[in-house]
Amino acid sequence: GTLERGVAICGSGVGASICANKIPGVRAGLIRDHFSAGQGVEDDHMNVICIGGRTVGSSVAWDLVQAFLAAEFSHAPRHLRRLSKVARLETQPTRANV
Structure with a gap:
């Protein structure tokens, strides 16, 4: 099946972010503050939040996930253009994957 959003947690959140971003269609961000969780x-259009279990306390992590889930993509023209650029990066060869 498919999911709209996800949460990935590891010690620092970095490994979870790296791995999650290898999955086609995933736009994961390492989040440590409320502003970034929503923004x-x-x-x-971040659809996976990555949190460090050793860097963020459990109550803060809970609040970050709540902010992430409450936020909605704006669909503003500049954000749609940005998302289109990211999609092109996923399909065009780069030096790293040629």
């Missing part, structure tokens, strides 16, 4: 969805 990542609103501006960049």
Whole structure:
């Protein structure tokens, strides 16, 4: 099946972010603050939040996930253009994957 959003947690959140972003269609962000939890969805259509279990306390992590889930993508023209650029990066060869 398919999911709209996800949460990935590891010690620092970095490994979870790296792995999640290898999955086609995933736009994961390492999040440590409330502003970025919402803004990542609103501006960049982030669909996976990555959190460091050793860097963020459980109550803060809960609040970050709640902010992430409450946010909605803005569909503003500049954000749609940005999302289109990201989609092109996923399909065009780069030096790293040629």
